[in-house]
Amino acid sequence: MMISTPLRWQFPISGNYSWMESFAANNAAGDDFTIIRDVEDDKPPAYAWASHHLDDLEEDHSVLDRAAALKALYDGAMVVLYGHHRQPLTELWDAVAGMTIAEVDGDVLAYPFSTRQIARTSGLACFERAKAAGLVAKWLYLARTDEAARGILAFLGVNGATWISLYACKDYVAKQGGWDEDRMASATGYPKADFERFRQTANNAAAIGPYARHGEMGWQPPAIPMKLDEASDLIRTAVRHFLGHRSMILLERLKAEPS
Numbered sequence: 001m002m003i004s005t006p007l008r009w010q011f012p013i014s015g016n017y018s019w020m021e022s023f024a025a026n027n028a029a030g031d032d033f034t035i036i037r038d039v040e041d042d043k044p045p046a047y048a049w050a051s052h053h054l055d056d057l058e059e060d061h062s063v064l065d066r067a068a069a070l071k072a073l074y075d076g077a078m079v080v081l082y083g084h085h086r087q088p089l090t091e092l093w094d095a096v097a098g099m100t101i102a103e104v105d106g107d108v109l110a111y112p113f114s115t116r117q118i119a120r121t122s123g124l125a126c127f128e129r130a131k132a133a134g135l136v137a138k139w140l141y142l143a144r145t146d147e148a149a150r151g152i153l154a155f156l157g158v159n160g161a162t163w164i165s166l167y168a169c170k171d172y173v174a175k176q177g178g179w180d181e182d183r184m185a186s187a188t189g190y191p192k193a194d195f196e197r198f199r200q201t202a203n204n205a206a207a208i209g210p211y212a213r214h215g216e217m218g219w220q221p222p223a224i225p226m227k228l229d230e231a232s233d234l235i236r237t238a239v240r241h242f243l244g245h246r247s248m249i250l251l252e253r254l255k256a257e258p259s
Contacts, residue, residue, distance in 0.1 A: 009056065009063050010036060010048035010093040013070075030130045030137025031121035032073055032113075032144075044189050045243055048093065049074075052121075053114040060101055064092065069104025069154075072111070076137040076153030080239050085160055099134045107156055124254040131247075138241050146246050148176035152239055161232040163202045163211050169235050170198075187241040194226075194234055201226040213227055228238075 013035075050068055057063045065141040067089060075085050092101040130141035143150040152169045161163040173179045181199075185192040200222040205212040207225035226234075 007034065007036070007052065008049040008094060008096045009054040009057070009067065010050045011067065011089045012091060012093060013049050013087060027156065028176060030133040030140060031117070031126055032130070032137065032140040032146070033070065038125065047064050048070070049089070049091045053112070055118045056114055056116050060092070061106075064089075064106035065090075065110035066103050066106070066112060066114070067104075068108045068109040068191075073112055073140055073150065073153040073155035076157030077139045079154070079156040079161055080139070080236050080243070083119055083161055083236065085157075102231065108154070112150075118144055124251075124257070127231065127251065127254055137245060142243065142250055146250065148172045149243055151176070152243070154238075161228070161236065163208060163228065163231065164213055166198075166231055166235040167202045167213055170195075173238060175241055179238075179242060179249075184238045187245075188237045190234055190237065195238075196232075198225050198231050199221050199232055215248055220257045232242050 002098075032053065033049065033051045036050055036257075038046045038048070040046070049071065053070055054063050054067060057066065062244070071089055079085060088210070089104050090102075091106050091108070094101065127138075127141055130137040139149060139153060142155055151172045155165045155168040155172075173184065174181075179187070181195040182193050184195055199202045200219075203213050204219050204225075205214060205216045205218075205219045207221035208228075211228075221237075
């Protein structure tokens with residue numbers, strides 16, 4: 001679903017990616033974010049990232065803070081899917097005032113959602129609409145109420161897939177989700193030994209030096225340290241299964257609520 005009515009607060013994004021046209025067509029909108037596609041005459045399409053969670057804000061700094069926090073969740077969902085970031089927010093277009101605010105810098109620690117927008121778009125039908133819009137929209141909708149999902153997406157969205165952020169994801173899955181390494185192995189099809197080797201590599205400065213979660217602790221490194229690409233595939237796979245599981249829990253809860 002594309003949004004034809006311009007939203008006031010828009011963040012231009014680059015269209016210089018070969019897959020942007022397809023991505024915008026297939027992942028354009030949910031109740032939590034929108035990708036606006038603007039075509040003018042014979043010029044290449046222009047794209048902007050926007051959200052109805054910004055509609056009730058008037059001051060630039062409030063818009064930038066909430067947008068930074070919400071875009072971090074969006075970026076995190078993109079990392080889970082593709083292993084990399086989308087570009088940062090670099091300027092803000094005020095469609096009402098018709099002006100651009102450059103060099104934006106929002107606070108990713110701000111609360112990312114509008115309580116008014118949540119009230120307008122809550123319930124089973126809205127969650128089903130988010131699911132239909134794609135995994136990014138579904139996971140952002142999940143993150144409204146699921147602190148584990150929100151934490152995972154924020155860590156990956158702010159930091160990318162690093163040893164520290166991947167381990168933080170594993171912590172959320174384990175501590176808030178109750179999934180031990182046996183459950184992660186069962187859900188993903190990876191052997192438990194891979195999760196053990198990830199843990200041993202990520203924690204050991206002798207294995208990965210300054211990328212490790214700790215300084216030198218005197219621990220024995222794994223015989224074959226894991227590569228970051230391997231670790232990213234492993235943990236992101238676990239995260240996808242975990243978010244799918246949490247989404248099913250949310251779906252069952254919404255079905256049980258009185259209509």
